[in-house]
Amino acid sequence: MPELPEIEVLRRSLEPRLLGRRIVGVEVHTPALREPLDRRALRRRLQGQSILALRRRSKYLWIEVSGGSTLVVHLGMSGRLTLAPAGAPREAHEHLAFGLDSxxxxxxxxxxxxxxAFAAPTAALARDPHFAGLGREPLDPPLAGPELSALARGCRAPAKAFLMDAKRLVGVGNIYASESLFAAGIHPARSVARLSAARWRRLAVAVVEVLERAIRAGGTTLNDFADGTGAAGYFQVELAVYGREGEPCPRCGAAIRRLVQSNRSSFYCPRCQR
DNA sequence: CGGGCGGCCTGGAGGC
DNA sequence: TGCCTCCAGGCCGCCC
Structure with a gap:
């Protein structure tokens, strides 16, 4: 669920509230998320430091602090990173928290x-294994057809799998892959090995537009996502095909179908997408 | 080496 | 009502 738009919405919501704040406490409640939480490194790198910048790379949020370190957070599937007022009780499944000077x-x-979640030297982030192999950011600058086509060189995968391959293009997950392919009129199972230039152009435009619209709508909240203030997004009401198997296509009225690719659900219109 | 797929994990939905 | 199964999907590692 948290794909590029959700992390960007989170970043923008937290930025004005966190810039200039000082981290006064680091609480680690859970030994491991997908990776072990390194309590000592989190404390050593973050405690007492001021927050200088919030950035996003792929689906990761980077919170840069003074002293040369950055806190990296990935929300996985069900994560929420929110600001709680002073005195708020610990919530269920709260694994990590930072006390602020406010x-x-x-x-x-x-x-x-x-x-x-981990803390690392800011100067070494580009070489960090989490980031070293990542592909192109689709929005900065906005992707165009020829470059998207070039990213697919040597790739014969279905269009859906190509869009979700973070080594080539980052930020597009299962929901926005389906939505982008619908907007471009491309069937999710079509191989990208021989797409026309016109189709590459339509796909690039679709990816950029879908992601930007989702950001403007505050992201997609199906179950878990909320921004840094706890507010849900509302792009779920604008989804054209995702999660809408059997419903009429908003463009032509044909029944939307579901297809399983790489153990993931893809949703598409059998008439509009070829 | 590209690409498919299982596993990690829990809550919520749906069937009986 | 309660138990069971299934499904959600980001990402890594395994395998063909």
Whole structure:
């Protein structure tokens, strides 16, 4: 669920509330999310430091602090990173929290524990294994057809799998892959090995537009996602095909179908997508 | 080496 | 009402 738009919405919601704040306490409640939480490194790198910048890379949030370190957070499937007022009780599945000089607490809740959190030297992030092999950011600058086509060089995968291959293009997960392919009129099972230039152009435009619209709508909240203030997004009401098997296509009225690819559900219109 | 797929994990939905 | 099964999907590792 948290794909690029959700993390960007989270980043924008937290940025004005966190910039300049000082981290006064680091609480680690759970030994491991998807990776072990390193309590000592989190404390050593973050405690007492001021928050300088919030950035996003792929589906990761980077919170850069003074002293040369950055806190990296990935929400996995069910994570929430929210600011809690002073004195708020610990919530269920709260694994990690940072006390701030404002008295608030920045806390990570993640029932399914697919998330990731660690602190690392800012200067070494580009070489960090989490980031070294990542592909192109689709929005900065906005992707165009020829470049998307070039990213697919040597790739014969179905279009759905290509869009979700973070080594080539980051940020597009299961929901926005289905939505982008619908917007471009491309069948999710079509191989990208021989797509026309016109189709590459339509796909690039579709990816950029879908992601930007989702950001403007505050992201997609199906179950878990909320921004840093706890607010849900509302792009779920604008989804054209995702999760709508059997419903009429918003463009042509044909029944939307579901297809399983790589153990993931893809949704598409059999008439509009070829 | 590209690509498919299982596993990690829990809550919620649906069937009986 | 309660128990069971299934499903959700980001990402890594395994396998063909």
């Amino acid at each position: 008295g608030e607490r920045l806390r990570l809740r993640d029932p399914r524990r697919f998330g990731i």
